[in-house]
Amino acid sequence: MTKTLDTVWNSCLEIIKDIVEWQHFKTWFEPIRPVELKTNILVIQVPSQFFYEYLEEHYVNLLAKTLRRVLGKDAQLEYRIMVDSGNHKNKPLTMDIPAHGYKTYSNNEMDFPLVINNPVKNPFVIPGLKKMQIDPQLNPIYTFDSYVEGDSNRVARRAGKTVAEKPGANSFNPLVIYGGVGLGKTHLAQAIGNEVKRVNANKVVLYVSSEKFINQFVDHSRNNAINDFIHFYQLIDVLIIDDVQFFNRAEKSQDAFFAIFNHLHQSGKQLILTSDKAPKDLEGVQERLLSRFRWGLSADLQVPDYETRIEILERKMKNDGLEMPKEVVKYLAYNINSNVRELEGALISLLAQSSLNRREIDLELAKKVLRNFVKTSSKEITIEAIQKMVCDYFDVAYDKLLQKTRKREIVQARQITMYLAKSFTKNSLKTIGEHFGGRDHTTVIHSCQTVKDLMDTDNVFRENVMELQQKVQLAAL
Template identity: 35%
Template sequence: MLPSDAVALRDRVFAELSSRLPEDEFKAWFDPGKIHLTASGASACELHVRNVFMAEHYERNYRKTLEDVLASVAQGPVRLAIRVNGEAGRHPAEHVEARAEQLAETRNPDPPGPFAQPVSSTPRPGLVLNPNYTFENFVVGISNRLAHAAAMSVAQSPGAAYNPLFLHGSVGLGKTHLLQAICHEILKQNPRLNIVYQSCEEFVNDYIASVQQMQQLEAFRAKMRAVDILLIDDIHFLAGKEGSQEEFFHTFNTLHNASKQIILCSDSPPKDIPTLEDRLVTRFSWGLVARVDTPTFETRVAILKRKAEARGTPFPEDVYFFIAQNIESNIRELEGAVTKVAAYASLLARPIDLDVAREALRDALEVASAPVSIPDVQAVVCRKLGVKTAELQSKSRTKSISRARQIGIYLARTMTNASQTDIGNAFGGRDHSTVSYAIDTVKDQIGHDPSYRSFLEALADEIRKSKL
């Protein structure tokens, strides 16, 4: 049975959730000031949230977790309903339909008179956006899920969800993509909003130019403090620039006090930006600080697929696997790898396969990591699968040894520079056709069995770690 007291229910549920979720994720999505949990019966509960986006987010990402926790608290199954405040009784899908109708009315209002002009949905002059940097084209994974969800929330409810939204992470992980996706989404919903999106360097240069021509300073301030949405990329560029920090401090205060949305990006969290004034560090942390991490293997594979398919040149599955295994740093390098492999194959009039990928990326892979050898692969495979190297090289066809041998051959092919002949020799003098059969067998199972694929990814990670 659920506690009837709302505070007791919340405390027990939130205590359990805090132990199941990463700390930053828990703080971002289970703030008592933003959501409200109530028991609507002995085995029924309602989660009240502020808007349609949040209802959809909890429905998609947290329903199962919440139901499990509630069942633990009640010691039995619990029915969970997710409601938008003031609209009890609707399912989140109904909210989405209602929201779509509202947006359609906003985008296509009835003209007030015969000479009314349609509202343009194209960005205004001065707002330069990459048309590919949209939410639809952003690949979501565990490394960027919080940042993506927060960006969508801000785009749906500017000034209401997280203000400011501060995104940070290394170069090439998708922060700029999210900034521009916010711009695109807001422009679709309300093209009349005044959006300023620029790099911090541009802000500093514009400020310096206005100071040098004093009559321009007030015009600069009027422009920056009259916006509805302010997005600044690379805000860490403010470091060491006292005058620019002072100016941005007052711009920030003016916009925040007027509930105008502010979104900032940096390569570091606010507290780690050197020589940034404490008052700015504090203000940058008022809303939500979300980190964008290096994409996981699964996310890298998804990104590669998205980029290759967008070019109209999808790659074989083992090529995605090979690239994702060897390029781990950032999304830009993954995009560059897709372009390079596709161009290399096209120029040589060859089909895209593992050999083409290996040749096209040879220089990049030599710099990327220490080389993996066939014995490195065999050592890890034997340790993890409980066989001996001599058994891999033997004529034995027992199921366990054959399976280990096929996996070893496949990983040797994807992780080393060895030819199929060299691999065959290292595995007991197997001929070319036997090596090809082993590789094809593993590739086929990867395509049909996600758990098998995850197992191979773990093996590959273990092999790479052995080289550190």
């Protein structure tokens, strides 16, 4: 039966909906409109050039594989980009661009294309396998350069760099990276793999989720091919297993992984594991595996602090060639403090809505668009409230902040208060200075710069400022 345009696109959406996160689906796939089906070519209309570029960078592989699953292996994709929405006199102006940049996938490579250009249907049973044919399954955007370092991840990131420089020849084997959802475990693990491939292309690297590992094991068990399965994994030089906590429901898969782990470790190969918990807190995982997880280093990732969240946003904007008012960046970093994934998701949603509505990004748009992401403040923090917090924290009398004195503890308390007032209130530099005995705006500028410099050189000072930042944030919620 001939497939209609809407049938094809709705079938694609049903598949995509099960793969991408709900918010990303709403932002990037619901606005797409199927406009034409030419034999095996599906034409989809997108609302802007930015929208098209984002799909090409992040979702073109998914769109290509999904379309081939629905239309067949010869399916192709084209974009119709809305250049001008038109009006009652003029028709909308559009341009058509073919999709490009994705790999050619055959039917039996769709689920897990470990081996490139190999005619064997089963990617694990490969007589005379050449190591260089193994696809590492790494996302090239996950690098150390794009992974912002802060107090929340410094140990894990630096351990990862050490592993990448000397895989298998360091004391961090295995390297276990653990932390909550959206804190960058997968990014860091894949950054290690990408760095290994960059430095030594001959190293065989493989990234695989624990769920994929388990599913492959089950398939090979049914075909009595467990030895082939284990043998394949023993070929790897750097094995990255994501979300090992899911091994808790797969006893026999744990047995296979135990054999693989032992062989790789004894052969001087590198293992990198990620988990949502520390090894000691993993339930349902064999004790003999847990003991081996503890052989190396377990490094945790924590929620990034306010300064790091700002740097994450600024780094992403710079990489994507985007600009946004500083007050909007601060608003996002201030309100979204749960994890990096939500932070980046909020930024993407804001940019998408700006593109769709053809409107400049400002604080008003950010508050309106991101109400599903952020918990808006029930009250605005005041300079007086910040002064009181700092005085209580350092046990300094309020009137001391206003006096002209060179006592170090008073001067620093005043400088920190000015710094926080500039960061967390909308007051001008002049207004802030007036709250400190009538000082002028240049004093405020000098104080803010002094605080930034001391945070870079004095760990104790930085910790005090960061703790006060958290107190101010909580007070505003």
